[in-house]
Amino acid sequence: MKAKNEADSPKTKSNLINQLGVVLRSAEVHHVKNIAVGNAINNFVSLLSEFVKYEGDFILELRGDFFFVNEFRIRYASEVMINFDYLVRLFRTLEIGTVIIKSGAGTNDIISLTEAFVKSPAVNPFETIQQKMSHVNSITVHKLKKIVEEDLLDARKMVKKSYFKAVSFTQGVMNKIQQGEKIALKKAKRMIVSLVDHIINQEQLLVSMTSIKSYDEYTYHHCVNVSILAVALGQRLGLNIKQLTELGMVSLFHDIGKLEIPSRILNKTSKLSDEEWQVIKKHPIEGVRLLLKMKHVDFISIRSAIVAFEHHMFFNNTGYPRIKKSFPLDLYSRIVSLADQYDAMTSARVYSRIPMSPDKALNLMIKQAGSQLDPLLLQFFINMVGVYPIGTLVILDSMELGLVYESNPGFVTRPRILILSDSNGNRVDAFACDLAEKKNDGDFRRTIVRTLDVSKWNINIAEYLL
Amino acid sequence: MENGEDIKAAKIVIQMFLKARKNLRMYPANNPVYANTLEDTFDKFKDFFYLTDKLVLTLRLYDIYYGEELIYHNNEQKNDNLAFFFFKDGLRELTFQQKMPFEEMEAFLKVISLDFDNEVLDDDTVTLFWENDFQYIRYVVEDEFLADEDYEEQAVSQVKKEKNDPEKFKAILDDSPPTGDKIEKVDIVTIEDSDLEMLFHELEEDANDKVDKFMDILFEIFYKAKSKEEFSEVADFFKSAIEYSARKGNIDSINKVLARLKKIASNDKVTDIVKENIQKIILFVGSEHIIYLLGEYIDSGEKTDPAPLKDLITYFDKNAIPPFMNLLSTLDTIHARKVVIDVLVLLCPKDFMTITKGLNSPEWYVVRNVIYILREVGDKRAVDYLLKKVNHSDVRVKIEVIRSLGELGDPRALPVLIECLSDDSDIQLKFASIRALGSLASEDARIVLLKNISAKTFHNKKFNEKKEYFHVLSRWKDQEMIDFLIRVLAKKTLFSNSKVHEKRACAAYCLGLIGSRDALPFLYKCQGAGHKVLKEFSDSAIKRIEHESQKRG
Numbered sequence A: 001m002k003a004k005n006e007a008d009s010p011k012t013k014s015n016l017i018n019q020l021g022v023v024l025r026s027a028e029v030h031h032v033k034n035i036a037v038g039n040a041i042n043n044f045v046s047l048l049s050e051f052v053k054y055e056g057d058f059i060l061e062l063r064g065d066f067f068f069v070n071e072f073r074i075r076y077a078s079e080v081m082i083n084f085d086y087l088v089r090l091f092r093t094l095e096i097g098t099v100i101i102k103s104g105a106g107t108n109d110i111i112s113l114t115e116a117f118v119k120s121p122a123v124n125p126f127e128t129i130q131q132k133m134s135h136v137n138s139i140t141v142h143k144l145k146k147i148v149e150e151d152l153l154d155a156r157k158m159v160k161k162s163y164f165k166a167v168s169f170t171q172g173v174m175n176k177i178q179q180g181e182k183i184a185l186k187k188a189k190r191m192i193v194s195l196v197d198h199i200i201n202q203e204q205l206l207v208s209m210t211s212i213k214s215y216d217e218y219t220y221h222h223c224v225n226v227s228i229l230a231v232a233l234g235q236r237l238g239l240n241i242k243q244l245t246e247l248g249m250v251s252l253f254h255d256i257g258k259l260e261i262p263s264r265i266l267n268k269t270s271k272l273s274d275e276e277w278q279v280i281k282k283h284p285i286e287g288v289r290l291l292l293k294m295k296h297v298d299f300i301s302i303r304s305a306i307v308a309f310e311h312h313m314f315f316n317n318t319g320y321p322r323i324k325k326s327f328p329l330d331l332y333s334r335i336v337s338l339a340d341q342y343d344a345m346t347s348a349r350v351y352s353r354i355p356m357s358p359d360k361a362l363n364l365m366i367k368q369a370g371s372q373l374d375p376l377l378l379q380f381f382i383n384m385v386g387v388y389p390i391g392t393l394v395i396l397d398s399m400e401l402g403l404v405y406e407s408n409p410g411f412v413t414r415p416r417i418l419i420l421s422d423s424n425g426n427r428v429d430a431f432a433c434d435l436a437e438k439k440n441d442g443d444f445r446r447t448i449v450r451t452l453d454v455s456k457w458n459i460n461i462a463e464y465l466l
Numbered sequence B: 001m002e003n004g005e006d007i008k009a010a011k012i013v014i015q016m017f018l019k020a021r022k023n024l025r026m027y028p029a030n031n032p033v034y035a036n037t038l039e040d041t042f043d044k045f046k047d048f049f050y051l052t053d054k055l056v057l058t059l060r061l062y063d064i065y066y067g068e069e070l071i072y073h074n075n076e077q078k079n080d081n082l083a084f085f086f087f088k089d090g091l092r093e094l095t096f097q098q099k100m101p102f103e104e105m106e107a108f109l110k111v112i113s114l115d116f117d118n119e120v121l122d123d124d125t126v127t128l129f130w131e132n133d134f135q136y137i138r139y140v141v142e143d144e145f146l147a148d149e150d151y152e153e154q155a156v157s158q159v160k161k162e163k164n165d166p167e168k169f170k171a172i173l174d175d176s177p178p179t180g181d182k183i184e185k186v187d188i189v190t191i192e193d194s195d196l197e198m199l200f201h202e203l204e205e206d207a208n209d210k211v212d213k214f215m216d217i218l219f220e221i222f223y224k225a226k227s228k229e230e231f232s233e234v235a236d237f238f239k240s241a242i243e244y245s246a247r248k249g250n251i252d253s254i255n256k257v258l259a260r261l262k263k264i265a266s267n268d269k270v271t272d273i274v275k276e277n278i279q280k281i282i283l284f285v286g287s288e289h290i291i292y293l294l295g296e297y298i299d300s301g302e303k304t305d306p307a308p309l310k311d312l313i314t315y316f317d318k319n320a321i322p323p324f325m326n327l328l329s330t331l332d333t334i335h336a337r338k339v340v341i342d343v344l345v346l347l348c349p350k351d352f353m354t355i356t357k358g359l360n361s362p363e364w365y366v367v368r369n370v371i372y373i374l375r376e377v378g379d380k381r382a383v384d385y386l387l388k389k390v391n392h393s394d395v396r397v398k399i400e401v402i403r404s405l406g407e408l409g410d411p412r413a414l415p416v417l418i419e420c421l422s423d424d425s426d427i428q429l430k431f432a433s434i435r436a437l438g439s440l441a442s443e444d445a446r447i448v449l450l451k452n453i454s455a456k457t458f459h460n461k462k463f464n465e466k467k468e469y470f471h472v473l474s475r476w477k478d479q480e481m482i483d484f485l486i487r488v489l490a491k492k493t494l495f496s497n498s499k500v501h502e503k504r505a506c507a508a509y510c511l512g513l514i515g516s517r518d519a520l521p522f523l524y525k526c527q528g529a530g531h532k533v534l535k536e537f538s539d540s541a542i543k544r545i546e547h548e549s550q551k552r553g
């Protein structure tokens, strides 16, 4: 007997969250008695009644940046992204951590919940909602928990370990390839799997690892960073786990052609001559060569070769290598171009000799949207890294100096930051604060007023981010 | 569980894993054994979950434990050893939860049944488990991929070396207003429904095969090549890409590449090196290896559109014939053999002699296929070879020969056909001979047929055979034939003789096929006949003739 439980599949859980988003969003613009809201609520209730048959209660919890349904982490798929982002923001603003809807909850209960949510005040929103819901027996709400520092520390340690392992592994692989040795692709794939797994669960922590640019062995960090940024973007686009692994693999090898470029050119600290540039520009084609000679041709090597060839061609085919018969770039090539440009621009080791601060790089990238970069993908990219990406140095309206260490889903202009000095310019022991946090009067506690150039002020951010 | 029921149940599940590994490898997915194995395993899981809600297996190099209990042991370092198989990829614990759906268990069993020893796989078990994104099967993995453990410490201390001077922070604020960038408003960040729609479209597009794009890139590299070595290297890349496409049955892409290459080669300005390399690629496409791969693909049960293959073989020369001929004896499915036969019909004019060699194949079906090919090609030279095969030991071959001799229309076939007409050993062979005489369509053939029909012994033939004779006669539509048929139809007997009526019925049938209006009065008369077959055949002949003349106006 096959037991196909559609009702408790991850898809159903994600649909439920999405539908709750639809309900609350429409209730924001219409009255709860409006037909649009009514329909949305009916849909939610019918999804819910299917679900509770198998699962009993529906427990929706916001933990960190992710929703969990009955202890299951629900993944971000692009088709539900808008509503997910909205709900994350709403839960945070209302200080809601968990909503438990017991089996047996009906349309009227959901209407009460909707009303309580949309009519909540700016001050003490959670307490008001809890009070309003006290007469509804089948629904309970719990306050948002602060993330326990210790858990975060553990997670950070694990991610860090995994990141450096990946870099060191990549270095080993690249050396082997350079010496013409066979490489074990199974191992490389395992490495990517562990990275992708971390990206899925700790996206921001891993992205933060890419923000330190001063490593001696930057070439290998660059490979891993591009892979991380590409996979993180891929996840935002809704790629499935298999595709993410593929994307991780092909992006790791995007610059493999550089192995064929003399290191005196690659590592030259002064300005490159025209001839030297011509040599650099050969790395996409050299990449295809190396990849095709490395192993038998299969789907992964084809995709890798495509990305190696196209990653500097630009969205409008004006980059290099120049081609005779123009063709649109592959999706993965456009993803990798974004990740590559971003990482290259913000570091001092890849082509440009002066690193750009992350927010400046992003602004430049916005200017290149539609010409060099894919505008649609860039939008998702900015949503992932935030308007002030990790590693951006900022001055707050409090005159404190801060360093962005995590972007905040749903609040692209309000990241989480570390405060480095007080309003008098005195260095303090760095402490974290969330710019989405509000004061009792409902205003934001702190707001960014300016960004600063890290390299101009020569602040070593590694001290804070590692 | 005090009585150890759960230990027993866990052991049984392990036994089912071993059984599944055997059966899933041995049988195709549509085989009942395959399906039953899955169902059985699921049942055993249910038996276990009836007792407790989670099955946790601890994995060691040679052992599998359920709790404290050793439930599997094998001390060989081979993939056949289930413990070793899991352990060597880094798996240390496996947990199956009660809610595990059938599909998830199936995916799990499929992974552990892969033949990691003999297949080229870029994945290990952990990667494959992960890609399956299991919800109810959890696993603990020890990750070690030969990375330098010290690198982290080294790198971190290197980047942290330079300490931040507290004075810097002051300096930043003293620089007032601090030189920084005013924040710009970024509108681009709101993602609308229309963006998502565009994204879906992108993702859909991305699902397509990447071969064409890959080929485009190879062409660009080809255009940029300068030295002899570079050209020959790109040519090798093309060959690998073509091989990949052949494996995937993507013949369209191969055709596109060949068309582009031919176009380049036809340009007067290109050098001999370019032409040589293009020639090399084209020869490779027609090589035994590629043809073998194409054969494997079409035999795999995937429906193949014959059109691209037809285009492809226009690039082939006669050297492609032997490998395709080999496929005739190795392919399993009828569909695949038919495709190959059609290919050979098209290739035959390039080398007739090589095709005829297939007539000596020890496999009767290959001989029959080759005869079919020769007939379809319609080359008169085939007759000599066919005449030698009339006495082939397999009657199915003989029938094909007879049929082909008829259709090729060579007078030398006549004596052979006459001989077969009197061969009573196989009725199908006889029918084939009658039809072949009709196909010959010669005056001599007509005489033979009419002579046999008029002979006394004709009455004793089976009805079907009689009908076949008259059916064949319908190809001659002249007055003389019509008169003959009417005479047979109108033949009166004193006593109601069933044999005579049968022959009359056959004549009616033939007149109907010819569409002779002259026959109508005679046919009407037969409508009242007491003989059932005669009446029926006359009825339908009348309908047919009337219908035909109505159509003509």
Ligand SMILES: [Fe+2]
Pocket: A254, A255, A283, A311, A312
């Ligand atoms: Fe590059």
Ligand SMILES: [Fe+2]
Pocket: A222, A226, A254, A255, A340, A344
């Ligand atoms: Fe790069």
